[in-house]
Amino acid sequence: MESGRKSANVILLEAFNIPSGIAVDTHAKRISNRLGISNSSDPEKIEQDLIEIVPQKYIKDINHLFIWHGRNCCTARNPKCSTCPIFNFCKNHE
Numbered sequence: 001m002e003s004g005r006k007s008a009n010v011i012l013l014e015a016f017n018i019p020s021g022i023a024v025d026t027h028a029k030r031i032s033n034r035l036g037i038s039n040s041s042d043p044e045k046i047e048q049d050l051i052e053i054v055p056q057k058y059i060k061d062i063n064h065l066f067i068w069h070g071r072n073c074c075t076a077r078n079p080k081c082s083t084c085p086i087f088n089f090c091k092n093h094e
């Protein structure tokens, strides 16, 4: 996702409560790759892969979930796989 598109998605969601897409930031990218939801490094392709499987009603919450999980569990270095609540769904755990 180019940064303009990502920003527009964030503004529409946070300011107007209109989910228009998924802002693929570093957390969304890393976790989507690790879970095996998307093999791409291209944020726009990752967004499409996510939209295919995330029900519409959860789109507005998915960014917060990625940020929360990425900061607290699935960190860039030394992810806490042994205590991860979605370990069983992950294709690339440690």
Ligand code: SF4
Residues within 6 Å of the ligand: 031, 034, 035, 073, 074, 075, 079, 080, 081, 082, 084, 085, 086, 087, 090, 091, 092, 093, 094
């Ligand atoms: S099992 Fe590990 S790599 Fe997979 S989502 Fe959880 S913390 Fe991330």
